[in-house]
Amino acid sequence: MxxxxxxxxxxxxxxxxxxxxxxxxxxxxxxxxxxxxxxxxxxxxxxxxxxxxxxxxxxxxxxLMASHKELTSAVSHELRHPLMRLRFRHSLVMEAVTPDEREHNLERMSEDLDLLDRLADELLTYAQLERAEPEVRLEKLQVAPWLAAIERQGREMVGARGDDLALEFRVCAIELRAEPRYLARAVGNLLSNAIRFASHKIRVTVESDPSGSRIHVDDDGPGVPTGAREQVFEPFWRGDASRDRKAAGFGIGLALVRRIARWHGGDATVGESALGGARFTISW
Incomplete structure (x- = not known):
């Protein structure tokens, strides 16, 4: 033994x-x-x-390493073009013969500096959210006052676009269970995206039932091709020329939308809209 x-x-x-x-x-x-x-x-x-x-x-x-490599590659790509334009405009300013030429090129340089500032802001936001998943505490959210702030921001963005774009809100829920700040960021990103691509109309719908809650943002723009409906949520991905022609973003906003939706135990998806363009949905 x-x-x-x-x-x-x-x-x-x-x-x-x-x-x-x-x-x-x-x-x-x-x-x-x-x-x-x-x-x-x-x-x-x-x-x-x-x-x-x-x-x-x-x-x-x-x-994390793959994300780091992707981030490094994307940042270098995004920085290259505005920096090249700044260098070119600087040489034109130095060689300008008239005050009007100098003023014109200084204005263009200011636009590129604004672009770099927005890029830095989005990169910092993405890096903060990428570092670690926050503790998301869902709470009872009164839809009307919460959505009113988002609607005000949306109408300001529509006004800045300067055309007859119609923005409609349909509220089919009184309360939601959500983290107000993060969800507002996600809906704001979807609204900004819709304003960028819509031709004449955007509709935001909030609904909730025993099966869960959903927020839809519809537009009548060019839509998202079937083969790109997962890629649009990847960081720094931007579509083909048909949808990208008016884009001024950096491909981070929709990645944040999906991340926030998943923090709520749900997801973000895109499909076809009855308006003829894209329907982005946050469901949880």
């Missing part, structure tokens, strides 16, 4: 040592940049749960 116990003990120690070496080797590989490294341990291993935690960490690290 003592021999059997000793044999079982040595076997258990050997298995433990083997699994520890596997985890150690995987950690070394991960530190060397091999982000696809994973540890596969037997379900009976005393380190099985540790291996699962390691794999979860490695997967998250791979996602």
């Amino acid at each position: 003592q021999f059997l116990s000793s044999t079982i003990g040595r076997l258990a120690a050997a298995i433990l040592r083997r699994d520890l070496l596997r985890v150690r080797d995987a950690g070394c590989a991960l530190s060397d940049g091999k982000l696809d490294t994973r540890v596969y341990l037997s379900a009976n291993s005393p380190l099985h749960s540790f291996g699962d935690a390691f794999n979860s960490m490695a997967g998250r690290l791979a996602v």
Whole structure:
């Protein structure tokens, strides 16, 4: 019996040592940049749960590194064009013969500086939300006063566009359970997107029933092609020329919309609108 116990003990120690070496080797590989490294341990291993935690960490690290590379590439792309224009306009200002030429080029430089300022603001916002998922506490939200502030901002944006764009709000719910600040940011982003692409009309609908809550933002613009309806929610993705021709954003707003929707336990989607353009929906 003592021999059997000793044999079982040595076997258990050997298995433990083997699994520890596997985890150690995987950690070394991960530190060397091999982000696809994973540890596969037997379900009976005393380190099985540790291996699962390691794999979860490695997967998250791979996602973060991919996001970092994407962010770096996108930022360099977004910065290149306004900086090139600023350099070009600066040379024109230095060579300007008349005050009117100088004033014209200074105005264009100011526009590019505003563009860079908006880009920096969106990047900071995205970075803050990317760092960690906040603790989202859903609370009872009275729809009318909450939506009134968003409507005021929307009508200001419509006024700045300077045409006859119609903005309609349909409220089919008295209360929602949501985080007011984040949800307002998401709806504001959808509204800004719709104002950018709509031809004549935008409709915002808020509804809630026992199955959940939904906010729809419809427009009569060019819509989103079926093949791009997931891509539009990817950071820094911007569509083809047909929808992008009037775009002044950086492809961050819709990514934030989906992130906020998922913090609420829901999602953001896009489909066809009865108005003829796109229908963006936040559901939770």
